[in-house]
Amino acid sequence: MSTLLSLSRMIDRLSEWLGRWVAWLVLGAVLISAGNAAIRKAFNMSSNAYLEIQWYLFAAVFLLASGYTLLRQAHVRIDVISGRLSKRKQIWIDIVGLCCFLFPFTVTVIALSVPLVLKAYHTGEVSSSPGGLIRWPVFALLPTGVFLLGLQGISELIKRVAFLKGRIPDPTVKTQGKTDEEELAEFLLQKEVAAREAAATGAKP
Secondary structure, three states, rough: OOHEEEEEEHHHHHHHHHHHHOOOOHHHHHHHHHHHHHHHHHOOOOOHHHHHHHHHHHHHHHHHOOHHHHHHOOOOOOOOHHOOOOOOHHHHHHHHHHHHHHHHHHHHHHHHHHHHHHHHHOOOOEOOOOOOOOOOHHHHHHHHHHHHHHHHHHHHHHHHHHHHOOOOOOOOOOOOOOOOOHHHHHHHHHHHHHHHHHHHHHHHH
């Protein structure tokens, strides 16, 4: 079990790292969207490539961060029934869900999508839109993202089994202390306080 827990921690670190870096793609999509709009208005020029790269980036964020989302337990959950059960029964429900739904889903999607990616790569498939982009990179995001989701699912399964054996605390408790919004609000408050202190110090004779 110690070896499996070490593997789980490695997977968690990978998902954490990917989630934080993939988040920068949102900024990239925003900048491309704003730049495309400005060029279109100023010079009456545009390209379908600018639109499609935004879709590609959105797909990358949605798929590549799926494992990170599972790590943070941010996927939609319906706990109307399980929320009333004991913690051990909730953990067993998670284990059944991972084994009977997530893992078969992962294997099925990868098995069906990889041939499509290879076909698009070998044929050099390109978007039918004028100026469109090649398709295989965005196709490859699907099996890659689902693989990362399944990999994180393995980590979650290990942690839940370890919890049932009494080896670790409850893995379903969210450990993130503050949300991004709370951290931003705290940062702005600190800046405001510092500015007031500086102003008060400068006003003294």
